[in-house]
Amino acid sequence: MLKYQQIASEIQQDIEKDDLPQGTKLPVLETFMSKYKTSKSTVIKALSLLERKGLVYQVRGSGIFVRRRNRKGYISFSNQGFSDELSEFDITAKVMELDIRKPPEDVAFNLKIHPKEDVYYVRRIRYINGQTLCLEESYYNKSIVTYLNTEIATGSIFDYISNALGVKIGFSDLYFHIQKLNQEEAQQLQLKKGDPKLFVETIFYLNNGVPFDFSKVTYNYQQSQFFFQSTGHSL
Amino acid sequence: MLKYQQIASEIQQDIEKDDLPQGTKLPVLETFMSKYKTSKSTVIKALSLLERKGLVYQVRGSGIFVRRRNRKGYISFSNQGFSDELSEFDITAKVMELDIRKPPEDVAFNLKIHPKEDVYYVRRIRYINGQTLCLEESYYNKSIVTYLNTEIATGSIFDYISNALGVKIGFSDLYFHIQKLNQEEAQQLQLKKGDPKLFVETIFYLNNGVPFDFSKVTYNYQQSQFFFQSTGHSL
């Protein structure tokens, strides 16, 4: 791990370990410099990383302070997309379908592939604390995600992709819609037709800009409590 | 404006002016260094800023590339919250209520003030392209936002706060919920009771960490198409 990431990680652990409350002032930069035996720029980078993660805020001329959320039970979605810090919740998944097929037109378009190229198709129901969280349909570019099976898809597909396949995940585009459930979705989520849903289409890209996953997710509105932290202009 | 912000702004304008397509490679760092007569670190800072804004992505060993969204008609919400780049849309507002009052318990809690301190209360309906976009209830800490009137609230309150009052806006916490409209909300949004809604509570903080605005917004689900770009882990 990079030095500034390591430092950021240690500072984060310290904050969480001591459960420092909102507004607590952290040591000054000089302290971190000598503590971690590194340069000022590296400390600044580490703290900027924590600021982007929403853990601290920095005030010029004053200091660096702890930033905390004040509500529990919300699924946080950071700049990495969702699924960060879901350790707080018990998330499981049931794989309904998994096969190799040719992509529909919209999928081919979003993955920037030819409609006759193969994709992995995965349909899952995900559960949070035993309740239905969402229906998920995902299409993976098979030339990048070369292999998948039900066992893998029952766990975290992304962990598998980044670890076993050594693929580097970069960024993603998310498109949110609020809609009404149709009959089929309602049945699978154990809700009623016409009930609200959050529908999210996401395109995931590798770090070199190549799209490798296009997914459509329908969320159970009863579980749809999300938390998002925005950070300042400059940083 | 700071040098790196200025450079970022100019690069952004170049990208938009020439309408550079996704994946276009930008000049190498050296080019920017000599073009803007500045150091490498400053160029890197400018480009990192653009990366966080979702305008470019950088690939080590390869180059810097243009990142573009591929759908129109979505309200983008960046790390500044919503309302960035809304120039694409025609947004108006009608002020329904505006007065000074004592905050309810939850508002006092989120603004971290005593329940007997004064707040400005503003209730607005906002329209997008002539259609109802959302109902908004906002509470402003009066000791920070010292004055408001209907004329100001008809426009952008945040522009007024940051320009006229010279207050520096920092970050914000957003809490999202998917729910059903009640009778009153449905009527105001010209929808039906039980229709879906996106309900967002937001706490806005000054750059020194003091909360100054707590708002509750109910979105018309028919207009609720949002776009969000996530950026990589490291950066």
Place this chain on the structure above:
DNA sequence: TTGATAAATTATAACGGTATAATTATAATG
């Protein structure tokens, strides 16, 4: 005590340099 002024503290901007890691292009090899 109050209010203004100055000094100290603190984070940030900006410079410029060396070293490193990832990618891409080129050359060598079979």
Place this chain on the structure above:
DNA sequence: CATTATAATTATACCGTTATAATTTATCAA
């Protein structure tokens, strides 16, 4: 021609320094 090894390109990490801007604290005057 395909594969492999090497070199060139390119962005990033990291160092250390000076200058600057915001804030806080201390000082002084009324």
